[in-house]
Amino acid sequence: xxxxxxxxxTLVLLFCLSVLHSASSRSLSSESSEFSTAVLDVSASxxxxxxxxxxxxxxxxxxxxxxxxTKIASSSSSFSxxxxxxxxxxxSQHKDYKDLVLTRLNRDSxxxxxxxxxxxxxxxxxxxxxxxPIETEIQPEDLSMPVSSGISQGSGEYFSxxxxxxxxxxxxxxxxxxxxxxxLQCQPCSDCYQQSDPIFNPxxxxxxxxxxxxAPQCRxxxxxxxxxxxxxxxxxxxxxxxxxxxFVTETVSFGNSGSVNRVALGCGHDNxxxxxxxxxxxxxxxxxxxxxxxxxASSFSYCLVDRDSSQSSTLEFNSATPSDSVTASLLKNxxxxxxxxxxxxxxxVGGRTVSLPPSAFAMDQSGRGGIIIDSGTAIxxxxxxxxxxxxxxxxRLTQNLRSTSGFALFDTCYDLSSLRSVxxxxxxxxxxxxxxxxxxxxxxxxxxxxxxxxxxxxAPSSQSLSIxxxxxxxxTRVSFDLANSRVGFSPxxx
Numbered sequence: 001x002x003x004x005x006x007x008x009x010t011l012v013l014l015f016c017l018s019v020l021h022s023a024s025s026r027s028l029s030s031e032s033s034e035f036s037t038a039v040l041d042v043s044a045s046x047x048x049x050x051x052x053x054x055x056x057x058x059x060x061x062x063x064x065x066x067x068x069x070t071k072i073a074s075s076s077s078s079f080s081x082x083x084x085x086x087x088x089x090x091x092s093q094h095k096d097y098k099d100l101v102l103t104r105l106n107r108d109s110x111x112x113x114x115x116x117x118x119x120x121x122x123x124x125x126x127x128x129x130x131x132x133p134i135e136t137e138i139q140p141e142d143l144s145m146p147v148s149s150g151i152s153q154g155s156g157e158y159f160s161x162x163x164x165x166x167x168x169x170x171x172x173x174x175x176x177x178x179x180x181x182x183x184l185q186c187q188p189c190s191d192c193y194q195q196s197d198p199i200f201n202p203x204x205x206x207x208x209x210x211x212x213x214x215a216p217q218c219r220x221x222x223x224x225x226x227x228x229x230x231x232x233x234x235x236x237x238x239x240x241x242x243x244x245x246x247f248v249t250e251t252v253s254f255g256n257s258g259s260v261n262r263v264a265l266g267c268g269h270d271n272x273x274x275x276x277x278x279x280x281x282x283x284x285x286x287x288x289x290x291x292x293x294x295x296x297a298s299s300f301s302y303c304l305v306d307r308d309s310s311q312s313s314t315l316e317f318n319s320a321t322p323s324d325s326v327t328a329s330l331l332k333n334x335x336x337x338x339x340x341x342x343x344x345x346x347x348x349v350g351g352r353t354v355s356l357p358p359s360a361f362a363m364d365q366s367g368r369g370g371i372i373i374d375s376g377t378a379i380x381x382x383x384x385x386x387x388x389x390x391x392x393x394x395x396r397l398t399q400n401l402r403s404t405s406g407f408a409l410f411d412t413c414y415d416l417s418s419l420r421s422v423x424x425x426x427x428x429x430x431x432x433x434x435x436x437x438x439x440x441x442x443x444x445x446x447x448x449x450x451x452x453x454x455x456x457x458x459a460p461s462s463q464s465l466s467i468x469x470x471x472x473x474x475x476t477r478v479s480f481d482l483a484n485s486r487v488g489f490s491p492x493x494x
Contacts, residue, residue, distance in 0.1 A: 035350025035397055037423040040441035042416045042452065048308045049097045049447050078318040079254035079295075081160045083175065085307045086277065098449040104307075105408045107157075108378040108469075114237040115178050115339075115374065116463045122336035123367050157376060157470055158304055159278055160315050163253030164265075165205030171197045171279035175302065175315060177375040180287035180338050181221070181235050182252075183243050183266030184280030190270040195279045202267060207251040209262070217264040218247055220288050233266045241273020243280075252291070254317070260295045284375070285338035292317070292482065301479035302375065303494035304470050306442070313494040321479040325488030328431035330480065335367035340480060342468065342487055344371050345432055347386075349393040350425035360386040361466060371466035373478065373487065379409065379459050380469040387460035390427075394456055397425040407448045410455035414445070417452025429468075437489045443472050 094100040159172040164184060171184055172195075185192045187201045202208045211218050211231040218224055218231035224247065225232040233247040245268040253259040268280065283290045284300065292300050295317065303313040321327070329343035344361040347354045360383065363370030369383075382390065391412055395403075401422070404415040416422060424445060428438040446457045457471050477493035 035352060036426045037350070038426045038438075038441040039421055040416075040424050040445050040454075041421050042454070043420045045308075045442055045447050045454075046450060046452065048306070049450050051310075052308045053094065053097060053100070053450075078316060079257045080314050080316045080319070081162060081254050081257070083302055083304070083313045083315045084159050084161075084172075085305055085309065085312075086157050086159065096450060097447070101448045102408060104157075104378060109409070111178075111377050112381060112461070112467065114241075115372075115377065115467065116465060117237075118178075118338070119333075119336055119367075119465055122333075125335070157307065157378060158302075160282060161255070162282060163255070163259065164200055164250055165202075166207035166251050167205075168251070168253040168259070169198075169200060169204075171200065172277065173280050173282040174278040175284065175375050176281050177284045177340060177373070178338065178377075179235070179237075179281065180283045180285040180290040180293075181233065181266055182263070182281065182283040182289075182291050183233075183235065183245070183268050185271050186245060186267035186269055188269065192269075192271055193273075194277075196277055197279050200267070200279065202248070205250065207249075207261065208267075209249045211247050211249060211264060217249075217289065221247065235266065237273065243268040243271040245269040245271075252295075263291065263294050264289060286332065286340060286482075287337045290338075292480075298483040299479060299481045301477055301488075303475070303477040304375070304473050305494050306474050307378075307471075311494070319479075321481055321486070321488040322477060322490040322493055325477075325479060325490040326431070326435050326437045327481075327486050327488045328435065330482075330485045330487045331363065331370065332485075333363060333367045333370065339372040339374075340487065341370045342373050343432055344429055344466075344468075346430040347390055348426070348428045348430060348436070349390065350397045351428075352393070353430070354386075354389050354393050356386050356389055368464040369466075370464075371468060373468045373473070375470055375473075377467045377469040378471050379457055380472050381459050381461040381463075381465075381467045383464065383466055384460040384462060386466070387458060390458060391456065394425060394427070404453060407453065407455050409459045410448070410457070412456035413448070414454050415452060416454050419452075437476075438491075439472055440475060440491070443474055446471060 158175045213226035223234045231247040234244045236242040249262040252263045297317045331341035402415045428436045477490040479488040
């Protein structure tokens, strides 16, 4: 080969290699720019986690109901009360943030089991006559001795300050869209757990009234009994917790924004299980005994602040849905009116729709399947097939991140300890009509320790029911338009 031919061949080879390298670079660049991203502020999340462990709940606790509500505007037709995350009210002792997260996840698993049990009982079409009160220690002769027992952990992730009785006494009540009966602990106690407020004493209220056994409210209970012509109630949860006592009417007050007379609620004398901290539970489900039904609310909304934040937000009744809300159909299960089902049609990761069968989030004619939005569940659960598809797509687009071993129910975790912030694929929920709700990155990549381990905050479920949990709802005002069967999601409205 002549020198000239060799030089020519070398130049052609270099040109070809240059073209291939350029094409390869463009391909890699194209791959990274093909999907949409969101920024996760790693440092801010870890700093907030550290602050939570040293936070003193007493700094935020108001002396009375009016102190807390002075900043909330009132109107003749709407009610509004403050909404707090659990950790800002309970000084739970945890050795580190990892231990706190594990405790949260244990509570969450119990919560999910409770919802699935409730649904299964409805699907099995048990008649009320098949349900009987469980044996408890509550007996007429026992009701003179108050007994207080402490439980190490509690359910209820968000609490509101509600007034009960006349004169009104303030109590922290756990918000629960997954149940209907509102109840609180009452003196005298057969068995009461530890709560942050004094236990309600019915003898000090002029508006306390009994409900007769043949009253509509008593007949609407799933489990009831009769004693001396007065209605007794029992609510049992799937995690083994229960409350038993008198079913009564009382005045319920919403700070300085108003009150409602003769609300039917449980006055619990025997209350056991994972309830510690709250005086009771605020039932906001879709059934006839729920607070929303009893006060004839046309709508209600809440905004759940970050659970690691000391900030509070509001729970509102009869307020307008924000104009910028992403709206979806609010569906009902004919077998169980309590849960709020939402018309979810798909999920996307990085702007790309995840391939799922049409049945992934559909409710069938028997009432199985579907997806509910729940204030008490923390981590969103999807049927295993849907979860696996979502997780696999997220993993595929995060191969640039350092993966680490799983944690508790999470199987997709990352070591972000060396980063202050990072771009991650977006995650969005899609509804009919082309509407989509894009989640902030901190709502699906959450810290599980204080050293920089973050996990993909979704989990698989072997049950047919899927649940949108409160971690995904954080920072978003969720509006339930009951009159028009719509639900709206409006980011940054806390």
